[in-house]
Amino acid sequence: xxxxxxxxxxxxxxxxxxxxxxxxxxxxxxxxxxxxDMTDPTTFVLLNLTLIPLIPAVLIGIRLAGARPTGxxxxxxxxxxxxRLWRAVLVATPIYVVFLAVGLAIEPDVEPVFDADAWLLxxxxxxxxxxxxxxxxxxxxxxxxxxxxxxxxxxxxxxALPIPLFVIGHDYSAAGLLDVGVFALCVGVLAWRTxxxxxxxxxxxxxxxxxxxxxxxxxxDVNDASVSWVATTFGCALTIVVTAAILRTEARTPNAETAxxxxxxxxxxxxxxx
Numbered sequence: 001x002x003x004x005x006x007x008x009x010x011x012x013x014x015x016x017x018x019x020x021x022x023x024x025x026x027x028x029x030x031x032x033x034x035x036x037d038m039t040d041p042t043t044f045v046l047l048n049l050t051l052i053p054l055i056p057a058v059l060i061g062i063r064l065a066g067a068r069p070t071g072x073x074x075x076x077x078x079x080x081x082x083x084r085l086w087r088a089v090l091v092a093t094p095i096y097v098v099f100l101a102v103g104l105a106i107e108p109d110v111e112p113v114f115d116a117d118a119w120l121l122x123x124x125x126x127x128x129x130x131x132x133x134x135x136x137x138x139x140x141x142x143x144x145x146x147x148x149x150x151x152x153x154x155x156x157x158x159x160a161l162p163i164p165l166f167v168i169g170h171d172y173s174a175a176g177l178l179d180v181g182v183f184a185l186c187v188g189v190l191a192w193r194t195x196x197x198x199x200x201x202x203x204x205x206x207x208x209x210x211x212x213x214x215x216x217x218x219x220x221d222v223n224d225a226s227v228s229w230v231a232t233t234f235g236c237a238l239t240i241v242v243t244a245a246i247l248r249t250e251a252r253t254p255n256a257e258t259a260x261x262x263x264x265x266x267x268x269x270x271x272x273x274x
Contacts, residue, residue, distance in 0.1 A: 036171075038222045039215060041120050048128040054135040058143045073142045075196030084194060084250070088202025091249050092242045096210050099238040103231075104219065113218040121216040129212055133204035134197075140166045140184070141191040141200050159188035176227030179235040183207070186243040199246055203239075 037043050063070050071078040104110075140162045149158040163184040170180045187200035215222030227235075 084198035088199040092206040175232040
C-alpha cells in the first residue's frame with residue numbers, strides 16, 4: 001500500500017509538469033547552471049525526485065538483503081508509528097510558527113507574491129516536501145545510522161557520524177552549515193530516544209514545509225545561501241527547543257506498543273541503535 005501511495009504521488013507530481021511552460025529548457029538550465037533556483041517549479045520537482053526514491057531504495061535494499069524485517073528500519077516495533085509522527089508535528093508546528101513570526105517581524109519589509117507560479121509551487125511543496133524530508137531521514141538517521149551502529153554500538157556514533165555527510169549535502173555558508181549540523185544532531189537524538197524515525201521525519205517535514213511555503217510567496221529567500229550568524233543562533237535555538245519539547249511530550253505519553261512488537265520484530269532483527 002505504501003508503494004502504491006508513493007507511486008501515485010510521484011505520478012501526480014509529474015502531472016504538474018504539464019502545466020509548467022518551457023519544461024525542456026528548464027531541465028537543461030537546472031543541470032547546467034551553477035546555482036539552483038528553488039522557486040522554479042520544474043527545478044523544484046526535479047530536485048525532489050532525485051531524493052524521494054531513497055525511500056523505496058532503502059526498503060528494497062533491506063528486503064533483498066533478507067537479514068531482518070523491512071519495517072525494522074523505521075522503528076523498534078517493526079512498523080511505522082503514525083501517532084508518534086503526528087505528535088511530533090503537533091508539537092513542532094506552533095513552536096516553528098512563533099519563531100518564524102518573530103524572525104519575520106524583525107526583518108525588513110517584504111512584498112509577498114501571490115501569482116500563479118507561487119500557488120503552483122506551494123502545491124508542489126505540500127505534495128513533495130514531506131516525502132523529500134522522509135527520504136533524507138530514511139537514508140541518514142535510518143540506514144546509515146543503523147549501519148554505523150552495527151560496528152560501533154554506542155548510540156553517539158550512530159548519531160554523530162552521519163552528520164558530516166548530511167551537512168555537505170546542503171549549500172550554505174559556514175554559519176548555515178552549523179545550523180544544519182545542529183539540526184542533524186537533534187533529529188539523531190530524537191531517533192535514538194524515541195526508537196524510530198517518526199519524530200525526526202515530523203520535525204524535518206514541519207521545518208521544510210514551512211520554510212519552503214514562505215519561500216514560494218517570496219517571504220523568505222530560499223535561494224540565499226549566505227546565512228548570518230544571528231540567523232544561525234536563532235535557528236539552532238529553534239531546533240533545540242523543538243527537540244526538548246518533543247522529548248518531554250514523549251516522556252509524558254504512555255507507550256504500550258513498544259514491548260509487544262519488539263518480541264516479533266526487534267528481537268528477530270536485533271535492531272541497531274538509530
